[in-house]
Structures are given as structure tokens and as C-alpha cells.
Amino acid sequence: MSYYPEYAARFQACLAGLQGRRVAVIGHQRPDGDCVGSQVALTRVLRARGIDAIAINPDPVPRRIKFLVGDTPFFQRDQLAHDGRVAVFTDCADQGRAGDRMRELYPEAFACFDHHISNGGFARHNFVDTASAATAEVLAGFFLDAGLPIDAVSAQALYTGIMTDTGQFRFASTSQRVFTLAGELLARGASPARAGQELYERESLGKLKLLQHFIGSLRLECAGRVCIGVLPHGIFEEVGASVEDTEGLVDYARSLDGVAIGALIEERPGVIKASLRAQDAVYRMDSVAAQFNGGGHASAAGLNWQGSFDEFYPQLVAAFTRRLGEVDALSRS
Ligand SMILES: [Mn+2]
Incomplete structure (x- = not known):
């Protein structure tokens, strides 16, 4: 073998x-x-x-x-x-x-x-x-x-x-x-x-509180096909969590019925960090992330982007909208 x-x-x-x-x-x-x-x-x-x-x-x-x-x-x-x-x-x-x-x-x-x-x-x-x-x-x-x-x-x-x-x-x-x-x-x-x-089986209370905050922040975009959650600056100190506690949070955004793409946006001073997860490799999260200097896998990618949340958010939604349109066109052809 x-x-x-x-x-x-x-x-x-x-x-x-x-x-x-x-x-x-x-x-x-x-x-x-x-x-x-x-x-x-x-x-x-x-x-x-x-x-x-x-x-x-x-x-x-x-x-x-x-x-x-x-x-x-x-x-x-x-x-x-x-x-x-x-x-x-x-x-x-x-x-x-x-x-x-x-x-x-x-x-x-x-x-x-x-x-x-x-x-x-x-x-x-x-x-x-x-x-x-x-x-x-x-x-x-x-x-x-x-x-x-x-x-x-x-x-x-x-x-x-x-x-x-x-x-x-x-x-x-x-x-x-x-x-x-x-x-x-x-x-x-x-x-x-x-x-x-x-x-x-070894979660910290801070991790669960971070999850609670993340779930509370979820919003649907692109007619319910994209779900995005946000961790604002300072949240880790507020709930007693560490940066490593973000692991797995984005999966909750993707897990919603009808959602093809989930995203986690982390706000830091002057920098936005985002994790992108798709239900299927066809959505090419690596190429969406690449538009913001990121990279990764077709169904799981990440990025670090210089700028503010208010600048970043609409650009990310626009990138998802374009990608969903391309995938829809592919499946029709
Ligand atoms: Mn790996």
C-alpha cells in the first residue's frame, strides 16, 4: 500500500x-x-x-x-x-x-x-x-x-x-x-x-462568553447566503478570553441552514483580521481572501487587512456578492 x-x-x-x-x-x-x-x-x-x-x-x-x-x-x-x-x-x-x-x-x-x-x-x-x-x-x-x-x-x-x-x-x-x-x-x-x-472538553468560561458575544453579533447578508460575526476591539479583555479562543467560532456562522459562507471579523487597532469558511470548495475563499492580501484553502481562508471595520465590511460583502454571482453563473452553464 x-x-x-x-x-x-x-x-x-x-x-x-x-x-x-x-x-x-x-x-x-x-x-x-x-x-x-x-x-x-x-x-x-x-x-x-x-x-x-x-x-x-x-x-x-x-x-x-x-x-x-x-x-x-x-x-x-x-x-x-x-x-x-x-x-x-x-x-x-x-x-x-x-x-x-x-x-x-x-x-x-x-x-x-x-x-x-x-x-x-x-x-x-x-x-x-x-x-x-x-x-x-x-x-x-x-x-x-x-x-x-x-x-x-x-x-x-x-x-x-x-x-x-x-x-x-x-x-x-x-x-x-x-x-x-x-x-x-x-x-x-x-x-x-x-x-x-x-x-x-476543556473549554474556558472566557471562550464560551466569547462565543456568546460572537453569536449575538451574527448578521445575514447576500439574501441569507452569507453569515458574518464580529469580535470588536477589546472583547478579549472584556470576557476574559484569549486570541486562541477564536478557534472554531466561524464554524457557527457557516453552520446556519441556508448559509453557504460564514465569516468572522476581528477588529484590531488599524487592522482587520477575518476568517472565511464556505460550505463547498466551489466558493473559493482563497481567492476572496486574496482580494484583501489573504490566502488559504478553497473552503477555508484568512486575511489581515490594513484599515477600519467601516471600510472593510462593505467591501467584503461586495466580494462575497460577486463570488456568489460567479458560482450561480457556473451552475447555470
Ligand atoms: Mn493544515
Whole structure:
């Protein structure tokens, strides 16, 4: 059984290129389960081959996914000075996703493992499989294809990455390969119960209050096909939540019956951050986000935009209106 035969030779060449080098496995800002899970597993697999690898993130590992790290050497950007390591990126659509300060430390990207449609191939060795649900899925398949041992910590990390990026095995990207690989990871020590408990049964009161506020802010646009919620500046302090508590909120906007696109807008001083989620890849959230300097997947994308909420909101609704019109035209033709 081979999961990613088309990448096997190039993956071996990449591994050979890392042998004897010191490696930094780098994830993106505001890391999620797929990012951290992929970093943990890749770092451990490289270390098992005698490679001096460590994982580095621009932001702290969120509370609920800390359990994935185990005894993996995992650092935050500011804990490290320039150390001449070879940079390998996971789950980053572009080098900027890891932040400008990371680029100062690691200007050259040796390799990148990813599944974002907006990834243009910024590394020397690019492994970007946009048909995959998660970077953790790509890595699990690569490791199994190459016969590399996956220990229990890595199995849990990869399983959790797949679980979170598939929306708990619900999204359209949830393929037969996803389930087969998940089964292989269970056989190597991953616990679905542990992942479910840590991710979904440990909410903070602040998170639920943030959710309450977000639900209260929801408004329907585009004849009920778009639902948008807003987190105003200062809300995190007001309810006692942290930035990482926004994870999953946008799914509530999309979950309304009849809604094709859900959005979360976060107001910050001078900057608007937005997360866009569509019911179907046909809506191309990555290209809507790109109109505001963002990117991501066809059904899940994000952006950071310089400006005020009052400038941004009508432009976003207009972009959604245009996109819905294009999709309607496609389905008529
Ligand atoms: Mn991912």
C-alpha cells in the first residue's frame, strides 16, 4: 500500500539532504492542531534518524494542543538566536505565515510540507498536496510509504492534526485515505478519546462568553447566503478570553441552514483580521481572501487587512456578492 507514490523519490532525496544537518521545523503564527501536530511528528521522525531537529513557532502552542508536544524539543521564536539551522516549514502556505521575525532567523526555506492551495512553492523542496485534508495526513502517508517508524507521541500528533483539519472527519476533504491513515495511527498509539477530550472538553468560561458575544453579533447578508460575526476591539479583555479562543467560532456562522459562507471579523487597532469558511470548495475563499492580501484553502481562508471595520465590511460583502454571482453563473452553464 502506497499513499503518496508520486512524492516518494523526492521525499527520500529531501531526507538525504537533511542528513547530518541541524534542522528547524517551523510552523505558522497562531498555530493550530495540524501545524503543531505536523511539527511534532516531523521533528521526532528526523531525530529518530539521528538528525538534530527542533520545532520552532512564532507564537506559543495553544493550551489545548500542548498535550501533543510531549518531550519533543519545542521552542518559541524569541527563545532562540541565530543558530544556522536548516529551515523546514510545515502547514505554511507562504514564508510570511511564520512571521517576519522568523524570516530574520531563517531567510532560506529548505523544504515545505503543506496542503494549502495558495502555496506557490517557496522552498527548495516543496511537498504541497492540495488534495490532502491536512499537512499531518501528508506526513503520515510519507512516513508510512518510506517505512519510517512513527512513535506513539508522533501518532497522537498526526492523528490530532488530521482530526482538527477535517473538522472531526466531517469536511469534504475527509477521504478514504484519511480514515486508512487514521487507523494506522491508532495502531501506533494514537488515542481518539484523548484527542477529543483535550480539544473539545476543556473549554474556558472566557471562550464560551466569547462565543456568546460572537453569536449575538451574527448578521445575514447576500439574501441569507452569507453569515458574518464580529469580535470588536477589546472583547478579549472584556470576557476574559484569549486570541486562541477564536478557534472554531466561524464554524457557527457557516453552520446556519441556508448559509453557504460564514465569516468572522476581528477588529484590531488599524487592522482587520477575518476568517472565511464556505460550505463547498466551489466558493473559493482563497481567492476572496486574496482580494484583501489573504490566502488559504478553497473552503477555508484568512486575511489581515490594513484599515477600519467601516471600510472593510462593505467591501467584503461586495466580494462575497460577486463570488456568489460567479458560482450561480457556473451552475447555470
Ligand atoms: Mn493544515
